[in-house]
Amino acid sequence: MSTKTDKIDRLAELTAVTDTSAGAGLWVEAWRRLKASKMAVIGACIIGVFVVVAIVGPWVAPYSPTAQLWRGEVLANQNVFVGPRAENWLGLDHLARDEFSRLLVGARQTLLVGIVATLLGFTVGALIGGASGAALVxxxxxxxxxxxxxxxxxxxxxxxxxxxxxxxVAAVLGQSLTTVMIAVGVVQIPIFARLLRGAMLAQGGSDYVLAAQALGVRKRRIALGHVLPNSLSPVIVQATLSLATAIIEAAALSYLGLGNPDAAEPEWGVMLAQAQDYFDSAPMLAVYPALGIIITALGFTLLGEAMREALDPKLRS
Incomplete structure (x- = not known):
């Protein structure tokens, strides 16, 4: 736990750092460094491809993700599967459904779960952390x-x-897609709360706060009108990193059977869970969704780490 909190507190400290070299503010300098970072470019490209696939996937998928159009060719109980071919680029799953179509359509649900869970954690965590930080300030x-x-x-x-x-949390709420979003969001709440509270404390000793106090500005206005808005930069960085965690944890919950009860609806975690029974005969059915999860999480992680390094003067090259 100490390692986790140390990382959060270190990121919170960045909000109090200013950089005026060459007349540029912190965010201007950070943006310049971010554009020059190969890690950021690779991460942004991966995220861009994932978002495009999630948006247009249902329209460009060659077949319906739930249609069992080749039932006579797949005999899962006899370990007879169909691999990649001209009409099925990634082969067929255990129910004779087109794997490529399911992978494309499943990207949307995976992205939806990640975004909603992160927004939930961000919103509730920011309210708690902001209230705690304001009370202390x-x-x-x-x-x-x-x-x-x-x-x-x-x-x-x-x-x-x-x-x-x-x-x-998921076991208490029951099996559903909404449960996955709430469960993953709850995990993110303490991270955002501690981060925003730490950022507000770091801002509390800034020159503009001391100047406002000297001018007689009310403490409530200083805390909510000045300190809080200026403390959001590390929280935005954390939101990018949390998206990667949310996607992995949502897939894990689906893999454990706590996700969408409708197994016919494609989602990468569900696809991975369904493929485990046929791993010896058709291992690629597990490899495809696993690669999707890994690469997508890698994209968000690379971009988030690049943003953190761009803001951190100790990590500047």
């Missing part, structure tokens, strides 16, 4: 008590392995 015994109580709960959530927490 406003000062007073009441503010410190509120911050202490909230942060102890957040630390307990961070101490739990993320997948274990997601599985626990």
């Amino acid at each position: 406003l000062g007073g015994k009441a503010g410190r008590r509120i911050d202490t109580a909230v942060m102890r709960v957040i630390d307990m959530m961070l101490a739990l392995p993320s997948l274990l927490l997601a599985v626990s």
